[in-house]
Amino acid sequence: MREEIDVTGEVCPRPALMVRDVLEELEPGDELVVNGDYPPAEGNIQRTCEKHGYEVTKGEESEEADGDSFTLQIAVPDEAVGPHMGE
């Protein structure tokens, strides 16, 4: 399953918490795409997800010239890979 969440206009620490909420509902093998426009949120989401065993890939939006918009693709790993956020 592929979910998408838009955290545009949200200010830290809300984006990381919103992403965490959605991830907890997903199953191993699912993917979450996060769109946002708040530069520090990108780093915070990436850090908290990677710490909890998720794989994070930056999307093309992150490389665009305006520098603020970002897209992150977060893959939910098999349970053996790392602990889920709720654990």
Added chain:
Amino acid sequence: MVGEDLGFSLQESGPKLTEYAELHGCSCKIGQSDLEGLLAQAGLDTDQPELLFGVGEDAAARQLTEDLAVVSTIDYFTPIIDDPRAYGEVAACNAASDAFAKGATENLSFLVVLGLPSELTDEAAPILNGIAETAERVDGVITGGHSVLNPWPIAGAAVNATAPPDELVTTEGATPGDRLYLTKPLGTQPAMGALRVREGEFGDQVSEATHRDITEIGADALEWMRTPNRAAARAFREAPVTAATDITGFGLLGQSQHLAGNARVGIELDHVPVIEGTLPLSDLFGYGLREGESAETSGGLLVAVDADGAGDLEAALEARDVFHREVGRVTEPPQVGLNEPTFEEI
């Protein structure tokens, strides 16, 4: 109400200042590498013979007479907390901190910088009261200022302070073998972040993440943020301090890299004091406190001292009731980083 016991208002009824800006406190600084690039682009990265030191340091110093130098700096930021008076106190404390980090602790004058959106002009007086209170605590005087309407609230000050030239400290003098001290615990960013989301949809998650009450953590953080670094800086004179800087939006690691780069040394950090309860909040928010990357607002001083004089520095800080912890040491370049640090909750 609880907020009054904590020393600040939780602003249940008044405007929430922090909602008027998208970045808070020192986290609104532009990135370190962006700043360096900008200075190079503008030709401001060269030596300035008129100054004892300038661009690249926390503050600039100009020698006026044989035994007197004036140190000048400016710092302002968006609200870190909703309470306007507390915001003013922290903003002024943070502005003066750059002068203290250079060892200039006397004759402080503050030129206030204040910008508010039109719907928040009623908050101007309590913000100014907070700035004035901090100025008074450091025997300073408010000499004027500039106020504008601005979409994001901003508050702070341009600060001048004096010192004998030979008592000034830069970031350049650290040498391998020096010991490193920090004069406030870290964790203001997760503490303030938690206050902003303690109610509403994420309230339960945030309060379950840590064993401490969120408002108590916030009150602790605020107390540290409004503690001037003046007493710590005065202790410098009684010890062979070789370099110093204050911990700000770049975090402990960023500020260590800055100091190490200027002094052409390495830094190993192995002990990190943090405000009790902030580590799990940082993990929840992805703030990077464990990595030394969490932004600090009005943080403590990071001080390098010759190993032989470390005891003198500790004694001078203790005599002034200044919190301090040894956090690491200066090494040969180029490595700068945390090395399996122990975290001490304060």
